[in-house]
Amino acid sequence: MRLHRLDITAFGPFGGTQTIDFDELSAAGLFLLHGPTGAGKTSVLDAVCYALYGSVPGARQNGQGATLRSDHAAAATRTSVTLELTVAGRRLEITRQPPWERPKKRGTGTTLDKAQTWLREYDATAGSRKDLSRSHQEIGEEITQLLGMSREQFCQVVLLPQGDFARFLRADAEARGRLLGRLFDTHRFAEVEKRLAERRRATEAGVRDGDAALLAEAHRMQQAAADSMELPELAPGDPGLAEAVLTAAAVARSTAREQLTVARCGLAAAEAAQAAADRALDGVREVDRLQKRFAQAQERARLLEERSEAHRADRQRMERGRKAEAVAPALELRESAGAEHRQAATAEARARAALPDGFAEAGAVGLAAAARRTAEELGGLESARRAEQRLAALSEERADLGRQERADEDALREAEAWLAEWETTRVGLQARIDSALEAVSRAEQLAVQREPVQQRLGAARLRDQLAGDTERAQQQALASGERALRARAHWLDLKEQRLNGIAAELAANLEDGEPCAVCGATEHPAPARKIAGHVDREAEERALTAYQRAEEAHTEDERRLALVREALAAATAEAGDAPTDQLAGEAEELERLFAQARRDASGLHAAREELRRAEHEHERRTTARRQAELRAASRLARREALDREKASLEGELTQARGSSGSVAARAAQLELQVARLTEAADAARVAEDTAQRLKDADARLADAAFRAGFDTPQAAAAALLDDTAHRELQRRLDAWQSEEAAVRAVLAEADTAAAARQPRADLATAERTSAVAAQRMRDAASACDAAARRCSELDRLSARAAAGVRRLGPLREEYDRVARLAGLAAGTSAENERKMRLESYVLAARLEQVAAAATVRLQRMSSGRYTLVHSDDRTGRGRSGLGLHVVDAWTGRERDTATLSGGETFFASLALALGLADVVTDEAGGVRLDTLFIDEGFGSLDDQTLDEVLDVLDSLRERDRSVGIVSHVPDLRRRIHAQLEVVKGRSGSVLRQRGVG
Numbered sequence: 002m003r004l005h006r007l008d009i010t011a012f013g014p015f016g017g018t019q020t021i022d023f024d025e026l027s028a029a030g031l032f033l034l035h036g037p038t039g040a041g042k043t044s045v046l047d048a049v050c051y052a053l054y055g056s057v058p059g060a061r062q063n064g065q066g067a068t069l070r071s072d073h074a075a076a077a078t079r080t081s082v083t084l085e086l087t088v089a090g091r092r093l094e095i096t097r098q099p100p101w102e103r104p105k106k107r108g109t110g111t112t113l114d115k116a117q118t119w120l121r122e123y124d125a126t127a128g129s130r131k132d133l134s135r136s137h138q139e140i141g142e143e144i145t146q147l148l149g150m151s152r153e154q155f156c157q158v159v160l161l162p163q164g165d166f167a168r169f170l171r172a173d174a175e176a177r178g179r180l181l182g183r184l185f186d187t188h189r190f191a192e193v194e195k196r197l198a199e200r201r202r203a204t205e206a207g208v209r210d211g212d213a214a215l216l217a218e219a220h221r222m223q224q225a226a227a228d229s230m231e232l233p234e235l236a237p238g239d240p241g242l243a244e245a246v247l248t249a250a251a252v253a254r255s256t257a258r259e260q261l262t263v264a265r266c267g268l269a270a271a272e273a274a275q276a277a278a279d280r281a282l283d284g285v286r287e288v289d290r291l292q293k294r295f296a297q298a299q300e301r302a303r304l305l306e307e308r309s310e311a312h313r314a315d316r317q318r319m320e321r322g323r324k325a326e327a328v329a330p331a332l333e334l335r336e337s338a339g340a341e342h343r344q345a346a347t348a349e350a351r352a353r354a355a356l357p358d359g360f361a362e363a364g365a366v367g368l369a370a371a372a373r374r375t376a377e378e379l380g381g382l383e384s385a386r387r388a389e390q391r392l393a394a395l396s397e398e399r400a401d402l403g404r405q406e407r408a409d410e411d412a413l414r415e416a417e418a419w420l421a422e423w424e425t426t427r428v429g430l431q432a433r434i435d436s437a438l439e440a441v442s443r444a445e446q447l448a449v450q451r452e453p454v455q456q457r458l459g460a461a462r463l464r465d466q467l468a469g470d471t472e473r474a475q476q477q478a479l480a481s482g483e484r485a486l487r488a489r490a491h492w493l494d495l496k497e498q499r500l501n502g503i504a505a506e507l508a509a510n511l512e513d514g515e516p517c518a519v520c521g522a523t524e525h526p527a528p529a530r531k532i533a534g535h536v537d538r539e540a541e542e543r544a545l546t547a548y549q550r551a552e553e554a555h556t557e558d559e560r561r562l563a564l565v566r567e568a569l570a571a572a573t574a575e576a577g578d579a580p581t582d583q584l585a586g587e588a589e590e591l592e593r594l595f596a597q598a599r600r601d602a603s604g605l606h607a608a609r610e611e612l613r614r615a616e617h618e619h620e621r622r623t624t625a626r627r628q629a630e631l632r633a634a635s636r637l638a639r640r641e642a643l644d645r646e647k648a649s650l651e652g653e654l655t656q657a658r659g660s661s662g663s664v665a666a667r668a669a670q671l672e673l674q675v676a677r678l679t680e681a682a683d684a685a686r687v688a689e690d691t692a693q694r695l696k697d698a699d700a701r702l703a704d705a706a707f708r709a710g711f712d713t714p715q716a717a718a719a720a721l722l723d724d725t726a727h728r729e730l731q732r733r734l735d736a737w738q739s740e741e742a743a744v745r746a747v748l749a750e751a752d753t754a755a756a757a758r759q760p761r762a763d764l765a766t767a768e769r770t771s772a773v774a775a776q777r778m779r780d781a782a783s784a785c786d787a788a789a790r791r792c793s794e795l796d797r798l799s800a801r802a803a804a805g806v807r808r809l810g811p812l813r814e815e816y817d818r819v820a821r822l823a824g825l826a827a828g829t830s831a832e833n834e835r836k837m838r839l840e841s842y843v844l845a846a847r848l849e850q851v852a853a854a855a856t857v858r859l860q861r862m863s864s865g866r867y868t869l870v871h872s873d874d875r876t877g878r879g880r881s882g883l884g885l886h887v888v889d890a891w892t893g894r895e896r897d898t899a900t901l902s903g904g905e906t907f908f909a910s911l912a913l914a915l916g917l918a919d920v921v922t923d924e925a926g927g928v929r930l931d932t933l934f935i936d937e938g939f940g941s942l943d944d945q946t947l948d949e950v951l952d953v954l955d956s957l958r959e960r961d962r963s964v965g966i967v968s969h970v971p972d973l974r975r976r977i978h979a980q981l982e983v984v985k986g987r988s989g990s991v992l993r994q995r996g997v998g
Contacts, residue, residue, distance in 0.1 A: 003931035008083040013044030016073030016989030027963030029979035036983030052084035054152040073989030092123040113567035197823040204816035211809040225794040261788035271778040278774035285767040291756030298747035322722035331705040338698040342691035352681035369682040409629040416622040433608040440601030447595040460576035467569040478558040485551040492544040499536040855916030
């Protein structure tokens with residue numbers, strides 16, 4: 002990477018535009034950047050870093066660019082940094098402009114412009130620059146990829162901060178590790194340590210879980226063995242746990258099998274005793290059953306003897322019932338004939354009662370003849386009935402015509418009245434539609450105006466809120482700025498006091514015979530003494546820390562103020578200068594007008610529908626009026642025809658009605674008389690037939706009763722049994738016979754009679770003996786089953802435990818292997834003699850490379866006296882790996898770098914910085930760093946050492962490098978001809994450049 006040109010505008014202390022030609026400065030290989038304190042030397046380096054990465058180094062970085070802008074710049078001048086450089090064979094130009102709060106082009110106040118970035122590349126073929134990107138993110142990724150290092154690495158490698166490396170020389174191993182870890186990005190090795198530790202914990206947890214499961218299986222086996230098994234007194238993770246559990250399981254299984262053998266022998270003896278008791282109980286039960294059977298048979302025989310009279314009566318009744326069954330058909334026939342005759346006689350009496358007086362004594366033949374005569378008279382009235390029906394239809398039609406005429410007259414009057422008002426109704430509805438359409442147009446116009454007014458009102462309210470926030474943020478920023486200034490003044494005072502008393506601080510370490518770190522003398526006749534109120538390094542560093550914290554707080558307050566101002570400017574730009582109350586009134590009036598317009602427009606659809614319905618009604622009423630007029634003419638002709646036909650029919654019906662009011666009434670009388678005569682004739686004929694059948698049935702019944710042996714038919718009817726009585730009587734007779742046969746069979750059994758002659762059987766004693774034997778057998782069987790289940794359960798659990806031990810074996814081996822690797826990587830293993838972590842080991846290798854690269858330059862700077870070496874020795878009980886010692890060729894001893902004097906510390910740290918830059922460059926992918934900057938520290942060197950240091954820096958030209966020294970040491974202005982001077986003034990700083998010539 003080589004820098005060519007840098008343009009700075011309104012940046013830091015530079016109020017105007019300043020240009021640096023690095024090509025001219027780099028021609029000499031070594032150039033000087035000098036100027037008084039506070040002039041802006043460091044701001045030049047900040048501008049380079051800002052152009053590349055969009056932020057400045059260290060605590061000076063600010064994401065909003067508030068502290069980047071020069072306080073000396075004109076209000077209309079925008080802060081801008083443009084850097085032209087060559088990297089990876091490509092000539093690029095980067096322009097960055099931080100956010101800018103500029104004056105408004107119209108009106109008062111300010112507005113905020115966003116940050117902007119351009120990346121261009123010089124095209125040698127076309128001889129012009131082409132735009133590559135304007136995206137902050139894309140440009141940042143492109144520059145980081147081309148340089149191969151982050152902003153922190155760039156600031157550490159290109160902008161060499163000597164104070165940091167002086168602290169690096171004196172720091173402990175942990176502090177060196179943090180710096181090297183950031184530069185060389187060794188977090189992946191720390192991640193390996195972390196992953197190994199996590200893997201160790203995971204496998205350890207797996208082993209412990211497996212051991213816990215194995216112990217759980219052992220507890221289950223102990224429960225299955227009825228607590229006769231002894232568990233090993235080991236915890237999960239202890240060695241030998243698996244073998245102890247398997248041994249205890251084998252002992253428990255052997256004991257369980259012996260118990261099973263004993264239980265089986267006891268069960269066999271109990272089963273034999275149970276069989277003998279069961280056989281004895283069966284014999285006693287059989288004798289008891291036969292004795293009870295014989296006694297029951299004797300009791301049943303006695304009961305049969307007591308019911309013998311009733312049995313003989315039932316047999317006699319059954320015999321009479323069988324004889325009466327021969328008379329049953331005649332009895333049924335007589336009953337049926339009697340019922341039919343009574344029904345026919347009743348019907349005949351009822352029919353005769355409805356006849357006129359002249360037919361009361363007539364027979365069936367006379368009644369039938371009278372019915373025929375009346376039917377003939379009824380047939381003669383058929384034509385008159387039709388004529389009368391026609392006359393009624395004509396009268397109804399004439400009445401319908403009258404009703405229709407009255408209805409049409411009413412409809413015509415209503416239609417005429419409605420049509421008379423039609424034109425007024427139509428004009429009114431059309432006016433409503435026109436008014437609603439006008440409201441719709443007005444509502445659309447107001448709707449377009451609503452959203453901008455509402456947005457402007459919201460912006461005005463936000464503007465009022467942010468105005469107060471801006472004032473508070475400004476006051477807070479001013480207060481924090483005053484605190485930062487006081488803290489800086491306090492720190493500078495303490496620093497000045499310490500520098501005034503630095504001789505006493507250096508004299509505190511003097512010993513007789515030891516050379517002085519400043520002058521090298523071994524005699525110290527009058528060492529300086531510390532005065533009251535002496536300021537030491539710790540007090541100065543505390544003051545510096547307080548100042549840095551105050552400066553960071555002030556920076557944060559400035560950032561917040563810039564954010565609030567940006568939001569206020571945006572809200573003000575949108576809301577304008579109008580008061581919020583005025584905007585709220587305008588918005589409220591606009592909302593009222595919009596709501597009124599919407600209410601007026603909402604009646605448009607209803608007015609259109611009402612007009613459509615009115616037009617439809619107008620058409621309907623016009624049509625109805627025309628149709629009513631046509632129907633009136635048709636009705637007049639029809640009414641005249643109906644009157645003529647009605648007069649003709651009235652003359653025809655006068656004779657046919659007779660004394661009745663109408664032909665229909667006369668026909669109804671005749672129809673009723675025909676029906677009654679016909680019904681009476683039929684009833685009389687049926688009554689005569691049923692009387693004859695009843696007489697024949699009486700004769701047959703008397704003959705059947707005599708032949709069956711009964712004196713009268715009534716006696717036969719009394720002896721007759723119905724189905725229910727017959728079944729019940731037959732059941733009793735059959736039950737008597739079955740019981741008598743069964744009793745005789747039981748009393749005739751030989752074994753039953755023999756058992757009856759034996760002594761009474763003692764069944765209770767035999768049952769108790771059998772129950773005791775059965776209980777003993779069940780207890781023995783339960784004991785045997787329990788022993789078998791215990792053996793089976795122990796076998797199953799033992800198999801599971803053995804399988805668990807086999808599964809746990811590979812996991813335990815993995816844990817041992819992972820734990821060993823994790824211990825080695827973490828530096829806690831006994832095998833790691835130096836207790837060095839993996840990341841420290843990698844960093845130690847990097848530090849060894851840095852020490853070797855730094856030694857090449859350090860030997861030249863120190864005239865071959867000093868050499869930097871890496872040390873991995875342990876200090877106390879801590880870990881080793883990042884020690885850094887210096888070897889003094891004059892004494893041949895190796896000592897800590899913290900013992901170097903001020904000048905020695907400077908050129909040692911410079912050599913270390915240059916060596917680190919070479920190593921980091923190689924690590925970053927071999928990107929050439931053709932331009933380097935070294936910040937301060939040369940004032941602590943004597944003339945000879947300064948010459949040697951400058952020779953080393955000048956030798957960098959051999960690698961085609963240019964080195965810029967940032968210093969205000971006067972002697973360097975005489976030694977280095979290429980210079981860039983920063984001159985400060987009341988209107989800001991300016992740059993003066995002087996080349997080799």
